[in-house]
Amino acid sequence: MKNRFEGCFQKYQDLLMFIVWERTSDYELAQDIRQQVFFAFLVHMEEVSPEEEKAWLVRCTKNAVIDHLREKERWGESFLGDENGDWMMADFLEEFSIESLELKLVMKQAVDRLLCTAKEVNIHWYEALKLYFLEEYTYAETAERLNVSEQLVRSWVSRAKAYIKAKLWNEYLIWIE
Numbered sequence: 534m535k536n537r538f539e540g541c542f543q544k545y546q547d548l549l550m551f552i553v554w555e556r557t558s559d560y561e562l563a564q565d566i567r568q569q570v571f572f573a574f575l576v577h578m579e580e581v582s583p584e585e586e587k588a589w590l591v592r593c594t595k596n597a598v599i600d601h602l603r604e605k606e607r608w609g610e611s612f613l614g615d616e617n618g619d620w621m622m623a624d625f626l627e628e629f630s631i632e633s634l635e636l637k638l639v640m641k642q643a644v645d646r647l648l649c650t651a652k653e654v655n656i657h658w659y660e661a662l663k664l665y666f667l668e669e670y671t672y673a674e675t676a677e678r679l680n681v682s683e684q685l686v687r688s689w690v691s692r693a694k695a696y697i698k699a700k701l702w703n704e705y706l707i708w709i710e
Contacts, residue, residue: 537578537583538571538574538575538578541571541574541586541590542571545586545587545590546567546571548587548590548591549563549566549567549570549571549590549591549594550563550564550567551563552591552594552595552598553566553567553594553597553598554641556598556602557598557601557602558641560641560642560645562601566594566597566598566601567594569597570590570593570594570597571590573593574586574589574590574593577589644667647662647697648662648663648667650696650697650700651693651696651697654693654696655689655692655693657679657681657689658689658690658692658693658696659693660679660689661675661679661686661689661690661693662689662690662693662694664678664679665686665690672686672687672690
């Protein structure tokens with residue numbers, strides 16, 4: 534039983550992390566939900582056949598994400614989804630390779646590290662980078678949202694990139710690829 538659980542955990546842990554992270558962009562939440570799902574699997578492992586492990590884990594993970602997002606919505610936080618609210622169907626129908634999931638998680642961790650580094654130095658750098666690169670606003674739109682001049686946003690982005698490049702060269706190279 535212990536070997537089955539450990540093998541299942543090693544095989545599917547990255548997939549479950551990716552499912553949650555892709556929907557919430559929250560690494561810590563992904564870890565929490567993955568832990569909850571694997572605990573539930575441990576409790577119900579006798580009832581789940583080995584052929585159905587992956588499907589059972591993926592379904593439980595999807596349900597846990599839905600529950601979390603509904604709870605956020607209930608408390609007035611935004612619900613992530615497309616304009617029809619149907620964000621679970623097409624994305625989960627395709628099969629993910631563990632290698633692509635690992636790469637996406639590594640990229641997410643690298644971007645988070647870069648943004649945290651910028652935030653530690655200058656909160657304005659962080660805000661400008663987040664809006665410009667992650668949310669894909671133009672310099673003008675970023676400036677409008679931050680209530681500053683476009684030139685100041687360009688300066689913040691340029692200084693942040695230079696600082697990050699000097700401080701975290703290897704992670705920067707991964708980020709710009």
